[in-house]
Amino acid sequence: MRAMGGRIPDLKPEELSERQKALQAAMAAAFRGPVQGPFPLWLRNPDVGAKAFEMVTALRDKTKVARPLRELAILVSARRYRAQYPWAIHAPLAKSAGLTDAVIEAIRIRARPTFPSRDQEAAYAALTELVDTGRIADETYAAAEGAIGLENLLDLICVASFYVGLALMLGAFEVPAPDGAQPLPA
Amino acid sequence: MARIPDLKPEEMSARQKQLAAEIGGPRGGVVRGPFAIWLRNPDLADKANQIGNLLREGTTVPRRLSELAILVTARHWSAQYEWFAHEHQAIEQGVSKEVVEAIRARKRPSFAKPDEKAVYDMCHELYETKKVSDATYKAAIETLGQQMVIELMTIASFYAMIAMFLVTFEAPVPGGAKPLPE
Numbered sequence: 001m002r003a004m005g006g007r008i009p010d011l012k013p014e015e016l017s018e019r020q021k022a023l024q025a026a027m028a029a030a031f032r033g034p035v036q037g038p039f040p041l042w043l044r045n046p047d048v049g050a051k052a053f054e055m056v057t058a059l060r061d062k063t064k065v066a067r068p069l070r071e072l073a074i075l076v077s078a079r080r081y082r083a084q085y086p087w088a089i090h091a092p093l094a095k096s097a098g099l100t101d102a103v104i105e106a107i108r109i110r111a112r113p114t115f116p117s118r119d120q121e122a123a124y125a126a127l128t129e130l131v132d133t134g135r136i137a138d139e140t141y142a143a144a145e146g147a148i149g150l151e152n153l154l155d156l157i158c159v160a161s162f163y164v165g166l167a168l169m170l171g172a173f174e175v176p177a178p179d180g181a182q183p184l185p186a
Numbered sequence: 187m188a189r190i191p192d193l194k195p196e197e198m199s200a201r202q203k204q205l206a207a208e209i210g211g212p213r214g215g216v217v218r219g220p221f222a223i224w225l226r227n228p229d230l231a232d233k234a235n236q237i238g239n240l241l242r243e244g245t246t247v248p249r250r251l252s253e254l255a256i257l258v259t260a261r262h263w264s265a266q267y268e269w270f271a272h273e274h275q276a277i278e279q280g281v282s283k284e285v286v287e288a289i290r291a292r293k294r295p296s297f298a299k300p301d302e303k304a305v306y307d308m309c310h311e312l313y314e315t316k317k318v319s320d321a322t323y324k325a326a327i328e329t330l331g332q333q334m335v336i337e338l339m340t341i342a343s344f345y346a347m348i349a350m351f352l353v354t355f356e357a358p359v360p361g362g363a364k365p366l367p368e
Contacts, residue, residue, distance in 0.1 A: 007323065008336065044336045048240045052340070055233045062229035081316050134263050136354055141189060150190065151226060154355075158230055161350035165343035171317045172308070172339045 005040040006174035019046045027053060036178055037085040038166055059162055063155035067097040069123050069148065073160040075099075076124065079107050080131040081167030082184050088177035108184060122147035127160050189355045192222050201228050209235050219267045220348050223355050237344055245337040250279040251305045251330075255338060256345045257281070258306060261289050262313040264366050265349035270359040290366060304329035309342050 004010055016024065023046045027035045030053075035043075042049030063070065071094035078087040087108075094104055103120070106113035115121040126144035129136045136144075145153050169175075177183065198206065205228050210217040217225065224231035241252070253276035260268035269290075276286060285302065288295035294310075297303035308326045312318050318326075326335050351357075359365065 008332065041336055042340075044333060045245060045340070047244050048237065048337070048340055051233065051237045051240055055230075055237060058229050058233050063227065130350060130354055134350075134353060141354075154190070154223065154226055155230075157351060157354045158224075158227070158347075161347040161354075164350060165347040168312055168316070168346055169339050169343040172312050172323075172342075173336075174317070 004034070004036045004176070006170075006176060008041060008044075008173050010040055011043060016043070017046070023050055023053070026050075030057065034178075037089070037175060038169055041169065041173060041175070055162065059159050063159065065148070065152040065155035065159070066119070068094070068099050068120065069152070069156055070159050071097045071099055072103075072120060072123055073127055073156050074163050075104065075107050076127040077131060077160050077163035077167055079110070079184060080128075081164060081171060082186070083163075083167035083170050084177035084182055084184055085170055085175055086163060086166065087183050088181050091183065119147045123156055126153070127156070130157070130160065131164060188358050190223050190226070193225055198225070199228070205231055205235075218360065219271060219357050220351050223351065223357060234348075241337075241341050241344055245341070246331075246334050247337045247341060248279075248301075249275075250281055251301060251334075251338065252341050253279050254281050254285070254302055254305050255309050255342050257286065257289050258309040258313070259342055259345040259349055261292065261366060262310075263346070263349035263353055264368060265352045266359050266364050266366055267352050267357045268345065268349050269365050270363065273365065300329050305338060308335070308338070312339075312342065313346075 011020070013021075020043050024035050024039075024043055027039045031039075039049075039053070042052050059070075071090055074086060074090045075094055077083070078090065091104055091108070095101065099120075100116060103113040103115060113124065115124060122144045125140050126136050129140050144156075148156070193202065195203070202225050206217045206225060209221045209231070221231055221235065224234060242249070245252070253272055256272045257269065257276050259265070260272060273286060277283060281302070282298070285295040285297065289306075295306065297306065304326045307322050308318055311322050326338075330338065
């Protein structure tokens with residue numbers, strides 16, 4: 001069986017220090033489920049892992065950017081890096097946050113989505129430019145800032161870039177989605 | 187020109203002022219680069235600063251190797267400020283000038299030290315292809331050990347986040363320098 005940590009074997013309960021056990025319990029409680037995805041990797045250095053975990057929750061709880069835009073940033077990052085785990089977790093969250101099925105499906109199959117609102121359209125343009133080209137052109141940046149405002153744009157880019165970093169880590173260790181699902185085609 | 191102006195002291199909340207002092211303290215009292223922008227969301231700035239501090243002091247990765255990984259990251263995204271902030275640290279920590287120059291010029295460095303080669307190969311391949319081949323991964327594990335490889339990837343992913351943040355907001359290098367050619 002493939003380890004939940006991909007190339008990194010899962011830690012057995014008897015291998016965990018007290019600190020690692022406490023962190024694992026906090027993660028399991030926060031996500032109401034098994035500790036998967038990047039989280040087993042973060043247990044390996046529990047000091048850093050605890051902070052990374054706090055960053056994930058701060059991006060969710062301490063950002064003002066609207067939830068549909070936040071989920072859009074996560075999906076765009078996950079799609080670009082073909083990160084199966086965050087896609088599997090966040091596609092349903094994106095739907096409950098209010099992104100339409102058609103938008104989510106278009107991103108999944110790398111088609112151009114049609115957005116119901118100007119803020120989603122402008123955020124998507126900025127996000128895709130950033131992950132595809134490593135830059136955001138002046139015009140695209142100005143449109144995004146005009147549509148959602150500076151503070152929200154800052155939060156949005158924090159979310160997107162954190163999830164790109166996460167996707168890189170997951171890619172390096174070939175971390176699978178729960179149950180080995182592959183929601184993202186090549 | 188930066189796309190986001192620095193906050194003036196009179197625009198900062200008490201929390202932002204306190205964080206600015208905390209973050210700027212070990213950096214000669216100045217808050218620049220990503221943190222000057224991040225201060226606008228102090229909760230995120232605080233977390234990012236704590237992670238950065240731990241990645242510098244609290245892993246098994248020698249600073250020579252973490253600084254090397256940071257340069258590979260800065261070069262990949264052409265993150266001028268990140269390169270500016272870390273080039274001297276990399277050299278101070280023992281990365282050779284030849285290696286630094288090769289990375290700057292987007293050439294493959296020739297490495298005298300196998301651990302540096304393992305770090306470069308893993309980071310470079312990950313950024314270029316979004317994955318790491320079995321051969322490269324195996325070489326990294328054999329050279330660095332599993333714990334260090336996990337921590338190295340945590341460092342790479344954190345600095346990749348910062349690089350993207352910097353290029354989005356076009357955070358300037360002091361004096362307007364551009365140490366990285368496109």
